[in-house]
Amino acid sequence: MAKMMLFRVLAICVSIIVSGSSSVGSDSESLLTCSKFHFEEKVLEKLVRFEHLMEINEEKMNKWEVKLESLSSKIDEQMKRWEDTFLSKLDNMDEAVNETEAFVKSVRDIQLQEQSRINNSYHESVEHFKDRSKNESEMYGQQINAMLESMSSKIEEVGVAEKKRGSSMELMQYTFQQDQRRFNQSFDLFLENTKLHANKTINELFAKQQRVAVTACVSSGRIFPDNVVRFSTVNFHVGIDNLDTFKSSGKFVCEIPGLYYISAHIYTRTQGQVFYVKKNSVIIASSASDSDSTYSTNPISAVVELQLKDTLYVNAGHSILATYSCLSIMKVI
Structure with missing residues (x-):
């Protein structure tokens, strides 16, 4: 290689x-060097x-x-x-x-x-x-034969005792059924009472925890024909289902029992006129307009216990102005 x-x-x-x-x-010819x-x-x-x-x-x-x-x-x-x-x-x-x-x-x-x-x-x-x-x-x-004879005699004795025991068992069963029936009735009654009491307690606790409040004002000044002031302009409400009834009639209808606080300010130009807070047509608080001033704003408040369907409202027999006339109701407990 x-x-x-x-x-x-x-x-x-x-x-x-x-x-x-x-x-x-x-190239030698061209390049002599x-x-x-x-x-x-x-x-x-x-x-x-x-x-x-x-x-x-x-x-x-x-x-x-x-x-x-x-x-x-x-x-x-x-x-x-x-x-x-x-x-x-x-x-x-x-x-x-x-x-x-x-x-x-x-x-x-x-x-x-x-x-x-x-x-x-x-x-x-x-x-x-x-x-x-x-x-x-x-x-x-041989031993088994002797045992069988002995067992036969004992079986006869057991048969007699079984008949006696059967009658005793029937009597005991009847007595037991009677006692059981009475116990069931008592137990059912106890359960029903317990259930009613528990439902009542739960409803009371639920009612106490529910919030109820409303703030409303008079929409137009006037003298109301039945003396019940209508606060038809509702600014705030919670926990009230019959709000339309309150706006049209001027009466707050209790839906949840409890302790309520009511406060109102009545603006009027009528001097020395009395107005009231009523529960079911019964006066629970009263106030009056200023006798010296032409226009006055007059407060009134009360705390009241209300039950289901109780009514609460402001009663005034004179002219009420709309600008500063307002009402607040609140469930306290």
Whole structure:
């Protein structure tokens, strides 16, 4: 391989020299300053350098061949060691298999011997049991006959006692049913009372927790025909279902029993006129307009206990002005 490469390189060099010589000859006429010997000297210098490079490459190739031969020998040695190890392990496995087969054979022989001994012992035990059972059966037969006769007489006695017990059980069952009926009635009555009491307590607690309030004002000034002041402009309300009735009649109807607080401010130009807070037509608070001023704003308030359907309202028999006449009712408890 190296010789072929060297031959190719020499051929290339010769061709370069020939072409260079011809080129030099042709150009010598036009370029008098270029020397033919100078050109050949440069070509030879390049050939020497090229040969030096070829020698370096050939040395590297030789080193690689040495390394490859060394690696190949190491691989052959390792493969041989692995082969020897594998064969040794196979021999050990063969020995283990032979020992296992010998152990299994010995165990099988011992098992057969033990099985034979157990079978012989079993047959002897069965024969002995048969002989003993035959003798004991005759003895037990006599004892059983005596026991049966005794049991027959006792069964007759038990039958008589059972009849007596049956009549007693019927009487006890009747008494028990009567007591159970009375207990059920009492228990049902107790449950009903408990349920009613619990419902009442829950309703009371629920009513106490419910919020009821309203704030309203007079929409237009006038004298109301039945003296019940209508606060028809509702600014705030909560917990009231019959709000339309309150706006049209002027009467607050209690939907949730409890303690209520009522406060009103009556603005009027009538001097020294009395007005009232009434519960179910009964006066619970009263106030009067100022007797000195033409226009006056007059407060009135009260705390009252209301039950379901009770009414609460302001009664005034004189002119009420709309600007500052307002009412507030709130459930306290």
